[in-house]
Amino acid sequence: MIIKSVSLPLANRLAHDYQQGKADALQFFQYHPYRSESYQERIRWLNAHSCLHRDRLADGLSHYNTQMGNHPNALAQIDKLRQSDTYVVIGGQQAGVLTGPLYTIYKAIHLIQTARKLQEDLQVQVVPVFWIAGEDHDIDEIDHLYWLTDDETAVFKGKIEWNRKGRVSASHLKLEQAACHQFIERFLQDHTETRETTAIRDLMKRTAAESETAADWFARLMAALFGKHGLVLVESSLPFVRELEKPLFQRLIEQNEQIAQLLVESEARIEEAGYQPQLQVDANQANLFIYEGQERLLLERVGERYRTKDRRHSYTRDELLALVDAEPQRFSANVVSRSLMQEHLFPTLAFIGGQAEVAYWAYYRQMFAALGYQLPIVLPRMSVTLIEGAIARQLNQLELPVETVLTRFSVWKEDWQSQQEPDPLGERFAETKTALEKLYRPLVDEVIERDPGLRELAEKNFDKLLAQVAFLEDRLNRSDRRREDVSHTRVKRIEAALLPEGVWQERKRSFFSFANKHGLSLLDRLVQAPFALDGSHQIVYL
Template identity: 35%
Template sequence: MNIVQEPLPTGQPLAEALIQDFSQVSHLYQYNPADDNSWSERLKWLDQSDRLRVGRKELVTQLREFNLKHNPHEAVTRHLDQLEQPGTAVIVGGQQSGLFTGPLLVIYKAVTIIKAAKEAALKLNRPVVPVFWIAGEDHDWDEVNHTYVLSQDLQVTRIRIAHEHEQGLPVSWSELSAESWEQVAGELEQLLPETEFKSGLLELYRHSATSSVTLSESFAKLMGHWFGKYGLILLDSAATELRRLEIPVFETMITRNDELEEAYLEAAHDMLRLGHSLQADARENGANLFYIHEGERLLLFKQEGKFCDRKEKVVLTKQELLERLHDHPERFSNNVLTRPLMQDSLLPVLGTVLGAGEIAYWGLTRGAFRRLDMQMPILLPRESFTLLEGTLQKHMDKYSLRWEDVKDREVFQAKRETWLSGQDALHLSERFDEIKVAFTGMYDPLIEQLGGIQAGLTKLGNANRDKIIDQIDYLRGKAKDALEKSNEAGLRHFDRIELSLFPLGKPQERVYNIFYYLNRYGADWIDDLAVIPYDVTGKHRIIYL
């Protein structure tokens, strides 16, 4: 397996500045991840601020229960034992619980968390354990109910689990039927080519599904299967037992909500003033909290001294909201701006692994951390990879294609057209151009002369000329279709390159699911990922398989 660093812009200036020029964004972020002093300073602050977080023993008790059920590995138990002890820090990152674990970037995030924790432990001579935060409280079912694989006939194919999900219900609360699990298993089985790994993969999925009630549970079992041996602790943010531990944190968020709102709005104003677009919605009068009412997760706002949703299905005073919190903590959850505060109130977070978009919206939270006498943790870019299979590499070499050619769609299409033109021994394009020029050169003077005989003949002549040109273009198109058909094998090579590396016009890691690659290369491929040297910059790398 060969690994080469190749640029792939994130489109997020804040994320790129975090690593490349921290001075540009030091007003938005607390620590420079590339500076060793940041790590020791953050660890020192964690030691001094343990009182600000929920009790370690109570938290670990809940995590033990969840991991024993879905992620029962000795390495996880050892890390939980360490987390229970004062002084142990955490590297954390998270994602929604997608079907078959969702796109590849989820796997890369888990790998980054594990490697960053190991690196930090060596750097600081202190236990640092990896934690994956499953965002089971999220309610956008359409984001998690599907995944993509590349079919054998070169189609980017979506597998979607059929389920009548109640609008607004957290994913971890939505129970799936045996028929739903089996439906997607059948689709996956049809799409994956026959390999020595296929039957084992399908058995793994079916085991995770039949022993799960929700998508979050299946997600946890799969992640535990692949990463439990590395000691990756799993946390479901929607767990009821966890909510009870979070009551004091939600209480603070409610009683000091105006201060938090002010901090978010100030940060949003600063970012816009500096020309940055907002990756999260910092709204005036926004409470930045969700309340679950009759199975629907409602975003709360403040209006005339009360907390309510947009349609006023819920209207509560601050005192009433606090009473509900103590009676029914499971009804409360965070949005993207308060989730970082909750994460750091639960865990001794040394660093958090984030995608580029997440880094951008975390820039809105530093003031909110300060208002609660907290500090933003070190932000660590998720490692980014593109998998380039051996046959694909041969195709690229054959057609003299470089990475730069493929990542720019316009350049790639131009290369494709240039290659196809090179297969045209008759030089059809030039000949059709010549014919059109010659035809109009002879016909236009005639039309002009006909106009001298009768004015109406000019209009008729122009229409007639245009019809003939349309017919020439029609024949030209048919000739090109025939040329493409006669060079179908080469064009399929171009299609395979594009669809493998940039499906749907997006980086591979944002679309394809891990099962496609596990089916081709086996589970050892994940272990190979884990031993690739950690890169704190998160710069994009190509893995030549």
């Protein structure tokens, strides 16, 4: 495994400027993400604001992680959280089928590696925590995977058929074992059978059989892959999580107008700094969901009341506060309040997020302060591209740098295609045929005039001469077509492997496609790989 770090521009300019340490972006955050003094300062702040529910947090995490079959190494990490000098690095993702796209895997690896590094550098206990956003109800975002077609020139979107009604979340979406098995078999049938396939099939089916919901299946797979590396899992809808979040839900309702206004003001400052708005905010957002039955419904403020976005339910502030006290499980955070919940629950040293998440957190500094919290250190998630041997060879054959594929492939491809025009020898063949006719035809006519009996022989001789030229041209054209077909196929395979449907590999392709070739141990090698955790892009040659 060879690793190369390259600096690539991020699509989100605010996240890119933050990663590059530019003042225009840093002003929206509490700390510089790549300075050692940031971590010392953050620890001092955490020590001055004790996490009073450590034991209850550890009890709940221990119960859940045991239930999900997590490894003893992860359970040992949870016990460390009972100690006042233990901190966490945290990040999370939706509960994608079969762990979803590769960037979910990379986020977990980044958490583990960052926790180890900070623990060594700071000489304190640091625990990696993966937050499963099981309450997200946009099932269309998590019910599919992409994998290569048979000829490896494109990607195929495979979708699992889950029966669902209304705005049900992944943590409430019941697994149908038949649908899971059908999806697993379709996925594996479209991959070449290897000596690794049986182990992968067994892992997928075993974890599905042990799971009740889509979120459970995701958690069990993540525990099986990462538990031995000490990754602790938490799922957002767990009853103990709701109990611990109760005081913050109450404060969010009591200070709802203030929080919404602070977000609006943050957006104005972001725009003044020259950045595009990252979130859709307005002064009437409640930044909370409420469950009515199995449906998770967004709340908004209308005058003195709160109502669900679909306008079917309405509540007073006092009614919401009473519900929080009696049934905290009825409430759920949105993208804004989720950040606060993480900060409330955990002694967070650093948060690791993707480009969009980093840009979202630019809104939160004043909101955190209003509720007595402080933004943790926000670290951009590492990005990775895996390059297998065949693709590496094809890149070399085309003299195509992988950086070009990842940053301006469409420009390169257009330029390359413009160079694939028919060979200029085609015109030379046409000119030669014309010249032969001009030079040889008069000779044939003179032969026929002198001896009409040689007409048939002379005509055949002339036709054969032209046919030989045509034969050579045809053979050249066939050779060109073969070479062109090979080159075009090579370009398509590079695109499907590294830039499927125009986005980076990590946003489409599945870890299990690579594990089927390289083994589940590939993940262990990636966890131990010497990645640069500085925001640069990591290119891994397998």
